[in-house]
Amino acid sequence: xxxxxxxxxxxxxxxxxxxxxxxxxxxxxxxxxxxxxxxxxxxxxxxxxxxxxxxxxxxxxxxxxxxxxxxxxxxxxxxxxxxxxxxxxxxxxxxxxxxxxxxxxxxxxxxxxxxxxxxxxxxxxxxxxxxxxxxxxxxxxxxxxxxxxxxxxxxxxxxxxxxxxxxxxxxxxx
Amino acid sequence: xxxxxxxxxxxxxxxxxxxxxxxxxxxxxxxxxxxxxxxxxxxxxxxxxxxxxxxxxxxxxxxxxxxxxxxxxxxxxxxxxxxxxxxxxxxxxxxxxxxxxxxxxxxxxxxxxxxxxxxxxxxxxxxxxxxxxxxxxxxxxxxxxxxxxxxxxxxxxxxxxxxxxxxxxxxxxxxxxxxxxxxxxxxxxxxxxxxxxxxxxxxxxxxxxxxxxxxxxxxxxxxxxxxxxxxxxxxxxxxxxxxxxxxxxxx
Numbered sequence: 384x385x386x387x388x389x390x391x392x393x394x395x396x397x398x399x400x401x402x403x404x405x406x407x408x409x410x411x412x413x414x415x416x417x418x419x420x421x422x423x424x425x426x427x428x429x430x431x432x433x434x435x436x437x438x439x440x441x442x443x444x445x446x447x448x449x450x451x452x453x454x455x456x457x458x459x460x461x462x463x464x465x466x467x468x469x470x471x472x473x474x475x476x477x478x479x480x481x482x483x484x485x486x487x488x489x490x491x492x493x494x495x496x497x498x499x500x501x502x503x504x505x506x507x508x509x510x511x512x513x514x515x516x517x518x519x520x521x522x523x524x525x526x527x528x529x530x531x532x533x534x535x536x537x538x539x540x541x542x543x544x545x546x547x548x549x550x551x552x553x554x555x556x557x
Numbered sequence: 558x559x560x561x562x563x564x565x566x567x568x569x570x571x572x573x574x575x576x577x578x579x580x581x582x583x584x585x586x587x588x589x590x591x592x593x594x595x596x597x598x599x600x601x602x603x604x605x606x607x608x609x610x611x612x613x614x615x616x617x618x619x620x621x622x623x624x625x626x627x628x629x630x631x632x633x634x635x636x637x638x639x640x641x642x643x644x645x646x647x648x649x650x651x652x653x654x655x656x657x658x659x660x661x662x663x664x665x666x667x668x669x670x671x672x673x674x675x676x677x678x679x680x681x682x683x684x685x686x687x688x689x690x691x692x693x694x695x696x697x698x699x700x701x702x703x704x705x706x707x708x709x710x711x712x713x714x715x716x717x718x719x720x721x722x723x724x725x726x727x728x729x730x731x732x733x734x735x736x737x738x739x740x741x742x743x744x745x746x747x748x749x750x751x752x753x754x755x756x757x758x759x760x761x762x763x764x765x766x767x768x769x770x771x772x773x774x775x776x777x778x779x780x781x782x783x784x785x786x787x788x789x790x791x792x793x794x795x796x797x798x799x800x801x802x803x804x805x806x807x808x
Contacts, residue, residue, distance in 0.1 A: 398572060400681045400748065405577040407590040408597075409682040416600040417690075420607055420661055425653040428611035431618060432633045439620050 520555075527551045571755035575679055575748065595675045596683075603664040603677070611660070632660065636793060643797035647804055654694075655800075658687060659793040666747060666785030670778070678788075679747035681740060688740035691796050699803035710806040739795055746788050750781040 399405075528551045536542050580593045588594055610632070614625030622630060636656050640648050662678055669676025677683050699707040711728040713721055754777050760770035 398748075399575040399577060400679070400744065402577070405588045405594075405596075406682045408577065408588045408592055408594055409677075409680055410686050411590050412594070412597045412600050413677070413683050413686050416604055417657060417661060419604050421654060421657045423604070423608055424611060424656055424660070428608075428615065428629070429633065429653055429656065431615050432611070432630055435615065435618050435620070435622075435626075436630065436634070438618075442620050 524551060524555050527555060569756060569759045571752040571759070574675065574751060574755060577680075596677050596680070599665070599668055599675045599677050602668055603661060606664050606668065607660045632656075639794055640797055640800075643794060644800040644804060648797065648800050651800060655793060655796055658691070658796060659789055662687070662743065662792050663786065663789035666789055667782075669747065669751065670781055670785060676747050676751055679744055679751060681744045684740035684744040685736070687743075687792070688736040691739065691799060692736035695799045695803040698800075699806060702804060703806050707803070707806050710802055735795075735799065739792065743788050743792055746784050750777065750784055753777055754781065 528548055531547045531551055532542055532544065535547060577588055577594050577596050579588060580595055580598050610625065611629050614623075614629045617623055617626060619626060633656070636659050637649070637652060640652050640655055644651075665676065665678040668674055669679065699710070703709075711725045711732070713724045713728065716724050754774060757770050757773040757777060761767045761774070763770075
């Protein structure tokens, strides 16, 4: 294109980049710009961002440590709860066994007492029965002696009480 | 202009956007060293944009950042980590300057993408100064920190003895080519992208190819957004690499 190389006012003569007359201007303003940006960054922006990042890192570290601590606490609480539960269970079992043993002992005692009472009553009754039986035997002997005397007297024979008693005794024992 | 009519009414002035002209006064006025030009204006805008992001954006100093603050922190962390990873811990002393370079180039590139704007980083004068500053700083720093042993950078001790002089020559040449490639890479990328955009826009004057031309403008614009960020990144990371050479010259 011929027009591109035409030196018209406002149009570029070839590459404007190689127009050395503008170099001092660009270099001057570039240096100014770089110095300004460097000042802005190194005085204000970069320290601020660095502090923000450090602060965030610190916050995160602290939070993680706190979370770790809380987690440990929770684990401890759970262990304590489990232990309490196990203790309570053991206690309940122990109390149950104890109560059972006590009740058993009471029952045993009551049975023994009842047995003893029964035995005592039985012995008493047996004694009474034996007494009654002895009484009855004696009464029978008396009645037999009296009857024998009466019979002997009715037959008109002299009554020898002693002989009759001996005879009756011998018969009763017989 | 008689010639312009020959191109069927087509007028291409893809390089006009790069002309430096005084901000006040006529186009034809000469540009002195301290004249306020369009370059001055767009550099000032870059300063304002950087200040807005890095100072206004972080004024809350919030532990839980706002949107702008997290962008500022992202930029900070990005460059900080780059300097630390590439140049090492002792390179962090020079982090503010590298941050300055990165933000200036990034914002200049992106401000240049605004239609009708002026791209300061498309000028070789600007990028050459940026690159020469890095080159001189790194070279001086290398000699100050390491003394004559900084020259060990050019003497590849791991190579066979016979090869070393040749390698030293190559290393020396590559070392001095650094500022050239460093500056031309950035200016060339910015200039070429903007010129291509302008050419496509010029084609949009012809109704027949206008849809394609407009699509081309959109596509190239997208590419330029990418290039703007990538060139800022490349310039910064190369600065870090050169800095590493100065601080730890052994291969």
